[in-house]
Each structure stands twice: as C-alpha cells, then as structure tokens.
Amino acid sequence: MLGLGAAGVAAGPVLSRALDSVLSGIAEKDPTGLTGLLPNAGGFRYYSVTGPVDAKSATDYRLTVDGMVDHPVSLTLADLRSMTQTRLVHDVQCVTGWRVPGTPFEGVRLADLLDAAGVREGATAVHFTCFDGLYSESLTLEQARRDDVLVALKMQDAPVTHDHGGPVRLYVAPMYFYKSAKWLSGITLTSDVQRGYWEQYGYDIDAWVGKSNGRDDAPTS
Numbered sequence: 001m002l003g004l005g006a007a008g009v010a011a012g013p014v015l016s017r018a019l020d021s022v023l024s025g026i027a028e029k030d031p032t033g034l035t036g037l038l039p040n041a042g043g044f045r046y047y048s049v050t051g052p053v054d055a056k057s058a059t060d061y062r063l064t065v066d067g068m069v070d071h072p073v074s075l076t077l078a079d080l081r082s083m084t085q086t087r088l089v090h091d092v093q094c095v096t097g098w099r100v101p102g103t104p105f106e107g108v109r110l111a112d113l114l115d116a117a118g119v120r121e122g123a124t125a126v127h128f129t130c131f132d133g134l135y136s137e138s139l140t141l142e143q144a145r146r147d148d149v150l151v152a153l154k155m156q157d158a159p160v161t162h163d164h165g166g167p168v169r170l171y172v173a174p175m176y177f178y179k180s181a182k183w184l185s186g187i188t189l190t191s192d193v194q195r196g197y198w199e200q201y202g203y204d205i206d207a208w209v210g211k212s213n214g215r216d217d218a219p220t221s
Contacts, residue, residue: 067188070118107152129186137196
C-alpha cells in the first residue's frame with residue numbers, strides 16, 4: 001500500500017489513473033482506515049463513513065429538492081445536465097491538512113436550483129442528505145446562494161466518479177471539504193441549520209477555510 005501511494009504521486013497520468021483505481025478498491029474494503037493516510041495520484045483520499053456505497057447509474061439517480069419550497073422536484077441526471085453549467089477552479093482543502101490546488105468542478109449553481117424550487121418565507125437554511133444513507137450536511141441560506149457553491153456533475157474536467165461522490169456531489173468552494181457532501185441525494189429547505197454528520201462530532205458548522213476548528217490554513221483560491 002505504501003509503495004502504491006508513493007508511486008501514485010510520481011506516476012504519469014495513465015499509470016496514475018490505474019493506481020487511483022487500485023487504491024480506491026483497497027479503500028472500499030479497508031476496515032482500518034489506513035488507506036486514508038495514503039496520497040493518491042490526484043492528491044485526494046477516499047473517505048466513506050459507512051464503508052462501501054452502492055453506485056447509482058444515470059438511469060436510477062434522483063436528486064430531490066423539497067422542504068420549505070413552493071415546487072418540490074425530483075431531478076434526474078439528465079435534468080441536471082440540461083441546466084446551465086458553471087465551472088470553478090479552486091484549491092480543495094481538507095480539515096485533516098491535505099490540499100489539492102487548482103481543482104476544477106463544474107455543475108449547477110445551488111442558488112439556481114433553489115430559485116427554481118421557490119424558497120418559502122421562513123426558510124433560513126439548506127440541509128443535504130446522501131444516498132450512502134448516513135452522511136448529511138447543512139448551509140445557511142445565505143451561504144447556499146453563493147456563486148461558488150455547486151451541485152457538481154464534473155470534477156477535474158470529467159464526470160464525478162463514484163469514489164469521489166458521483167454521479168452528483170455538493171461542492172462548497174470556500175469551506176473545508178467535509179462540507180462538500182458526496183453522493184448527494186436530497187436538498188431540503190429548513191427553518192434552521194441542522195448539524196451535519198461531522199458537526200455532531202465537534203466539527204464547525206461554519207467551515208470557512210482558515211477559520212475553522214482552530215486551523216490556520218490559507219483560504220482557498
């Protein structure tokens with residue numbers, strides 16, 4: 001495993017993708033979590049709070065938008081692809097310390113989905129659920145309406161892979177990466193902020209890079 005991790009950092013693109021796949025397969029079946037200590041070719045590490053997660057295909061994926069909205073909807077992957085896409089390039093910063101600079105994400109602005117659903121008076125926050133059945137996250141409505149918050153369909157200029165939370169994940173550019181929920185399945189408007197999975201264990205709800213959990217990382221750029 002250590003050899004594969006080191007090789008992934010130094011390898012060329014073709015070998016790097018192959019090593020990503022190998023490390024991903026090991027990580028999915030690793031009960032120790034030790035694979036999370038290894039860098040892979042893209043600089044990312046694989047995390048799941050539930051162990052292996054069943055993949056969703058383009059035909060069976062659905063994203064619901066509900067709660068305090070005028071028009072609840074259930075969107076297919078084709079629906080999301082047909083909407084205006086926004087591309088962002090920012091550093092990705094994990095609260096555990098690793099950073100991947102200049103990472104492209106592309107998808108639908110969360111604000112556009114909220115506007116289409118019609119946010120009702122009294123809604124102040126957005127709660128996100130995931131099809132792993134356990135992970136969740138939240139943002140204030142003001143945070144959710146930022147231009148740098150996406151419902152992402154692409155990552156590193158390719159469709160978001162299952163290992164990275166595809167086919168659709170949340171991407172909150174200015175916050176630590178735990179806010180960018182993988183395997184996104186639900187967007188619910190609520191009257192107040194509901195603690196996400198990691199916030200229940202003491203992580204900050206407002207996870208701005210450089211201003212969270214006592215860390216002093218440089219803000220993402």
